[in-house]
Amino acid sequence: MPKFSVRGIWQRWREAYPKNGTKADEGITVFTGVPTMYTRLIQAHEAMDAELKAASAYAAQQLRLMMCGSSALPVPVMQQWETITGHRLLERYGMTEFVMAISNPFRGERKAGTVGKPFPGVEVKIVTEDDSKSDMMVVGELCIRSPSLFKEYWKLPEVTRESFTNDGFFKTGDAGTVDKDGYYIILGRTSADIMKVGGYKLSALEIESILLEHPSVEECCVLGLPDKDYGEIVCAIVVPDVEAKRKQEEEKRPAISLEELCSGAKHKLAPYKLPTRLFVWDSLPRNAMGKVNKKELKKVLASDQQI
Structure with missing residues (x-):
């Protein structure tokens, strides 16, 4: 395929492995992607009607191997994908x-x-x-x-x-x-994903993985912002899921608050790992490989007078 297409990939799998048909000669057997791709495929699957969901899940189950690389795979994404397709993604480095x-x-x-x-x-x-x-x-x-x-x-x-x-x-x-x-x-990258907060070295990827378990969070990015007292503070940028966005519009309130975010994570994260700053965005800026450039984000946020 010339570029990543959620609709195109699901369709290709269904055509290769029809639920009540014969396997196509050109049916692929291996798929590899980055975490963002699997997140998008999961979102598309959730939006399908029951019949299309079943046909899509069946087709994906027929592949021999599915891998994930390029950046850390959040555990909730791995678990969701395994529930849908039966594939436990193979991570490598x-x-x-x-x-x-x-x-x-x-x-x-x-x-x-x-x-x-x-x-x-x-x-x-x-x-x-x-x-x-x-x-x-x-x-x-x-x-x-x-x-x-x-x-x-x-x-x-x-x-x-x-x-x-x-x-x-x-x-x-x-x-x-x-x-x-x-x-x-x-x-994470020593230059972008390791934060030094009050004498502690924290992994942004670890915190992101826990925050993604919150039912209202679709995507998130954690980074350290400069702070005169602690060196850095933990900042979270969150993209709320569709249901949270709908409630936001209907009830005229924030899709998710810092208190709500931390209450769902405090049982798995030490107090000094919890975010103290929250931004709620419609999407995260990503490059062609699906990665968020945290260095650039830190520069933008650190220069914002509101920080």
């Missing part, structure tokens, strides 16, 4: 500089919120700020050494030099940790 390096298994436990374990031949370490190897569950920068690792950035020797550790590991710029089972967890 890679970059242009080394292709794929870490993945949940094709056969075996696919742990929600993780990107799995290193491929054979791939070495991974988490380096803390003092450049030491970390122990389990310590947060630091994810560094990769792999047979598929690139040699250098073209005509950028200084950038190349700064991108590698002394022992040849590539510095990914992603913050991560590893759980007791050896599954790696990506906490």
Whole structure:
């Protein structure tokens, strides 16, 4: 397909795998997408009538494998997709500089919120700020050494030099940790997704995942804004779901308040992780890959006199 189309993808699957027909010769067997794509596909499925829902879910179930990458997959999205299609999305981790390096298994436990374990031949370490190897569950920068690792950035020797550790590991710029089972967890870009709030290092991705569990939240983005007392404060930008927007119009009130948002999250997040600033928007600005540019958003919000 020339570009991502929610309607086109559901239609393609239904044509390839008709519920009461014969499988098409050109029926695809593998689908991979970014989290935003799956969110849009879920929203479209919810808007279908009962017959079309059943036909669409059946068609999606026939694929051999569905994967997700590019950015962190919120657990609620993973669970919704599995409920609809029966597919537990396979999350994995890679970059242009080394292709794929870490993945949940094709056969075996696919742990929600993780990107799995290193491929054979791939070495991974988490380096803390003092450049030491970390122990389990310590947060630091994810560094990769792999047979598929690139040699250098073209005509950028200084950038190349700064991108590698002394022992040849590539510095990914992603913050991560590893759980007791050896599954790696990506906490976000060190430059955009790790917030320093009152002496604590917080993962924006972790907070986003919890906020997305609120029934009135369709999408959200969490980032740190400058604060003279705490260094940064936790700010949430929320896109309310259709029902919340309808109530907003009918009752002439905000679709969701900061108090409502935090009340649903306080049982899973420590008090210092809860947002203290909330913006309710109609949509989140995203690039062609479905990612929100948090650096740019932070600049825009930080320069706003209302902050």
